[in-house]
Amino acid sequence: MGVTSDLQLLWLTKLSTGADLTTSIVLTFLVGLFCLQVLAATDKSSGYNPIKYVQNRIKTWQYLFKGQKIIQDGYEKSGGKPYEVLAPDNRYVFVSDPKYIRELDKAPDNVLSLQGAAKQMLQPMYTMQHFNWFVIRGTEGVGFIRALRTLLTNNLPEILPDLSSIIRSRMAELRNSHPTIKGEKHSPVYPMIVKLVVLSNAVSFFGKDLAKNDAFMESALEYIEQTLICAEIVRLLPKFMAPIVGNLLGARLKAQDVIFNTLMPIAEQRVIEREAKAMGQEVPHHPDCIQWIMDTSPRQNPWSAQRVVHELMAIWFGSVHAVSTTITFAIHDLCLHPEYVEPLRNELVQGYAEFERTSVGLPLLDSFIKESARLTPVEAQSSRRSVLKPFTFSDGTKLAVGEWACTPVRSIMQNPEFYPSPLEFNGFRFADPNILGDAGDAFKYKQPKPSKLTDCDNTFHVWGTGRMACPGRYYATAVMKVIMGQVILHYDCEMVEQAGPRFFEWRSTILPRSNTMIKFKPLHA
Numbered sequence: 001m002g003v004t005s006d007l008q009l010l011w012l013t014k015l016s017t018g019a020d021l022t023t024s025i026v027l028t029f030l031v032g033l034f035c036l037q038v039l040a041a042t043d044k045s046s047g048y049n050p051i052k053y054v055q056n057r058i059k060t061w062q063y064l065f066k067g068q069k070i071i072q073d074g075y076e077k078s079g080g081k082p083y084e085v086l087a088p089d090n091r092y093v094f095v096s097d098p099k100y101i102r103e104l105d106k107a108p109d110n111v112l113s114l115q116g117a118a119k120q121m122l123q124p125m126y127t128m129q130h131f132n133w134f135v136i137r138g139t140e141g142v143g144f145i146r147a148l149r150t151l152l153t154n155n156l157p158e159i160l161p162d163l164s165s166i167i168r169s170r171m172a173e174l175r176n177s178h179p180t181i182k183g184e185k186h187s188p189v190y191p192m193i194v195k196l197v198v199l200s201n202a203v204s205f206f207g208k209d210l211a212k213n214d215a216f217m218e219s220a221l222e223y224i225e226q227t228l229i230c231a232e233i234v235r236l237l238p239k240f241m242a243p244i245v246g247n248l249l250g251a252r253l254k255a256q257d258v259i260f261n262t263l264m265p266i267a268e269q270r271v272i273e274r275e276a277k278a279m280g281q282e283v284p285h286h287p288d289c290i291q292w293i294m295d296t297s298p299r300q301n302p303w304s305a306q307r308v309v310h311e312l313m314a315i316w317f318g319s320v321h322a323v324s325t326t327i328t329f330a331i332h333d334l335c336l337h338p339e340y341v342e343p344l345r346n347e348l349v350q351g352y353a354e355f356e357r358t359s360v361g362l363p364l365l366d367s368f369i370k371e372s373a374r375l376t377p378v379e380a381q382s383s384r385r386s387v388l389k390p391f392t393f394s395d396g397t398k399l400a401v402g403e404w405a406c407t408p409v410r411s412i413m414q415n416p417e418f419y420p421s422p423l424e425f426n427g428f429r430f431a432d433p434n435i436l437g438d439a440g441d442a443f444k445y446k447q448p449k450p451s452k453l454t455d456c457d458n459t460f461h462v463w464g465t466g467r468m469a470c471p472g473r474y475y476a477t478a479v480m481k482v483i484m485g486q487v488i489l490h491y492d493c494e495m496v497e498q499a500g501p502r503f504f505e506w507r508s509t510i511l512p513r514s515n516t517m518i519k520f521k522p523l524h525a
């Protein structure tokens with residue numbers, strides 16, 4: 001379910017590349033979906049006014065294109081009270097005051113549901129081999145939290161040294177494959193980073209052997225895009241059409257078949273080993289996610305191979321998308337603020353080996369990535385909970401079944417009350433000023449107290465909220481440091497068009513443009 005949270009539209013990435021034909025197709029398609037929604041309106045009761053209805057629908061469809069602004073405007077007007085935002089497919093109630101955030105976090109799992117929101121965003125019935133997950137948290141255990149939060153995190157020191165060299169050489173290969181213009185390589189940074197994150201996750205979750213399986217790796221990459229396209233189409237369809245079109249589309253998404261069919265025999269073998277172990281036999285040790293998910297499934301009712309693979313597919317989705325977008329924006333920021341390169345490189349030269357051994361450290365890089373995520377968060381909406389039973393906040397704001405409660409993460413993180421000079425990029429604002437020593441004079445660090453990228457509190461919701469905060473954040477942070485570390489240690493970076501548009505908006509999401517080019521100039525020829 002992962003980063004579910006962040007449901008973005010890679011299909012519209014195509015738009016961001018400015019492909020005219022794709023633009024027309026997508027727009028025609030959206031107009032078609034809009035008309036379908038209008039035609040499917042069944043409320044023809046006495047007060048039904050078709051003109052008013054169309055006007056209201058147009059208003060809600062604006063959310064698709066101006067979601068960020070609509071959320072921000074609502075935040076500014078709300079005075080800290082819950083406020084509503086209408087999207088074509090749902091009503092969202094945003095809460096920003098810690099009091100209401102606590103109410104959201106404390107609501108019983110059968111009333112407000114993260115899994116329910118994730119299900120609506122990802123439509124796993126069509127995108128994940130008919131995975132029809134339970135919306136009530138814990139119905140099948142929450143072992144995956146320990147698998148990711150503890151076991152994957154604890155294994156980081158085992159994999160980081162290998163990961164660093166794998167990323168270093170793959171990045172050099174990718175860069176070499178990019179076009180040379182006036183003697184310099186121009187690299188499309190976002191697609192390149194997605195490839196590196198897919199590789200990192202494949203190595204970390206499934207081991208080096210599977211990462212060498214070309215068909216699997218290709219599908220693991222395509223799967224993200226295909227899931228988003230399919231899920232978004234299904235979300236925008238009138239409800240009665242969703243199963244028909246969803247099943248038709250799902251049948252055409254070949255990436256999910258390849259992933260499922262590759263992981264299934266491995267999971268089946270692990271089930272055999274689990275049974276052998278239960279009978280006291282010696283079985284091989286597998287330090288990977290397949291095993292951890294299996295080992296942390298409920299003891300009374302251990303998961304089948306298929307259930308394990310379904311869970312892995314959901315985690316896979318969550319683990320690639322937000323990590324690659326966050327790194328891409330951090331690299332953009334490195335190009336836009338080159339004064340940070342020297343102190344970051346110095347820190348890496350001195351501290352990278354220790355980071356590989358321990359998976360923690362590099363506080364300046366930590367702060368730099370956090371600042372980038374604060375100013376360009378992939379999502380403006382966080383901590384989503386779908387309403388399973390009618391819910392009322394203490395101020396009287398009501399939510400009906402199916403609607404969502406959530407937080408305006410971007411608005412909170414750019415509020416001057418919590419972040420001095422909130423719109424200014426201040427890469428070391430979260431670092432302990434003592435670390436910078438004399439060099440600190442060149443940078444303004446302004447947060448009242450230092451904090452880490454993995455910290456979650458009421459002013460930093462990138463990882464969500466309270467008891468359901470992202471369990472993959474320690475792993476995600478380590479991978480971001482590996483990729484950023486390899487970039488800074490081995491290249492100078494320059495954006496080809498510093499002033500060009502860098503991202504594309506859809507709903508509450510921003511996506512880096514695929515055609516933003518960066519010159520990665522090797523430091524050591």
Ligand code: HEM
Pocket residue numbers: 001002003004005114144145148315318319320322323326382383384461462463464465466467468469470471472473475476
């Ligand atoms: C920059 C990267 C990431 C971001 C921004 C992110 C963000 C989030 C957010 C906002 C949530 C929802 C929390 C809530 O609603 O309170 C979440 C949940 C989750 N994330 Fe992440 N995530 C990231 C990376 C990862 C990775 C790499 C993994 C897996 C290794 C992962 C696995 C999960 C899982 C399994 C959940 C569901 C937790 C639950 O049900 O309790 N995430 N994440």
